[in-house]
């Protein structure tokens with residue numbers, strides 16, 4: 001049993017959000033207690049961890065992507081040095097054109113200076129072994145890669161256990177007692193609570209007013225007898241080759257039901273699209289199906305900030321389908337907000353929703 005503790009921050013959830021924020025707080029000599037039930041299937045453990053700076057039909061790079069990439073690389077390198085193994089793998093990506101419009105868009109982006117570091121040459125599919133001939137071909141993308149989220153979360157969990165600041169338990173939020181000076185939970189005391197509870201936020205009695213838009217997704221793990229590609233391939237869905245010869249294929253988007261159960265129809269559709277583009281891989285073996293719920297938000301920006309009534313309750317959530325890129329950057333912003341009272345960017349501060357959604 002963990003001895004009763006008095007800490008600066010009680011963190012609820014050890015997904016990528018709670019883990020990276022907890023790590024940063026500890027590095028800055030703040031005390032934390034992290035509570036998580038260690039489920040096998042969560043968004044962070046299901047995710048492929050892809051980082052892809054240029055996305056969508058219009059090939060858009062979000063503002064601040066360059067800084068977010070630098071921060072993510074730096075943090076994952078710091079963690080790799082600390083644990084003595086890599087977690088983030090740089091990997092080139094190829095993307096197949098789905099329409100003439102996308103080709104026009106690519107031509108436009110290629111001429112924009114700030115897109116050039118991310119876009120490489122166009123290719124025809126005959127140059128790429130294993131791909132079905134496609135008339136439109138595709139283009140190469142730079143500065144992509146993937147985070148091995150399961151390995152990272154496992155290493156961080158051991159680290160938190162060694163620091164005696166981790167409890168394997170689902171927290172019943174009714175057990176949290178709020179007083180002006182402290183929050184109390186099962187005899188532990190904290191100055192502030194940080195909810196990093198992913199899609200469970202929609203049932204959180206203090207923060208369910210925030211417009212979360214959770215989306216379930218499925219990812220298949222495949223074993224291939226054929227030698228696999230080196231690159232990540234985007235073809236409407238995506239294919240991620242891993243070093244052990246397995247492939248990840250994803251991901252589906254399902255708004256309802258949010259039951260975290262694999263769906264045979266969804267898996268069959270993913271496989272059918274895969275075989276259509278990669279006919280040579282039609283003897284792959286399905287090893288595993290993983291499901292998770294992305295904590296998306298209405299305006300596609302995360303939820304950071306403090307409860308309008310209870311200043312001891314804070315939230316760090318809503319990273320949608322871009323946690324690997326966004327959480328390193330925003331955990332830094334939130335750390336400075338918590339510890340140095342630095343103002344949060346308006347685009348992510350939950351107060352943007354206060355007038356329209358918070359009813360007290």
Ligand SMILES: Cc1cc2nc3c(=O)[nH]c(=O)nc-3n(C[C@H](O)[C@H](O)[C@H](O)COP(=O)(O)OP(=O)(O)OC[C@H]3O[C@@H](n4cnc5c(N)ncnc54)[C@H](O)[C@@H]3O)c2cc1C
Pocket residue numbers: 012013014015016017018035036037038039042043044045046047048049050051169170171172173196197198199200216217218219250251252291292293294295316317318319320321322323324325
């Ligand atoms: C199918 C799929 C594919 C994805 N692909 C990518 C991708 O390629 N690239 C990318 O960057 N992102 C991807 N994502 C998104 C990514 O997973 C998320 O952005 C990120 O993992 C969210 O992390 P989180 O910590 O906020 O949430 P979660 O990982 O859901 O973590 C929340 C944690 O809180 C715990 N918790 C909840 N309530 C309580 C409670 N009451 N008490 C204690 N613990 C509690 C949960 O058990 C869980 O461990 C994908 C997600 C899915 C589902």
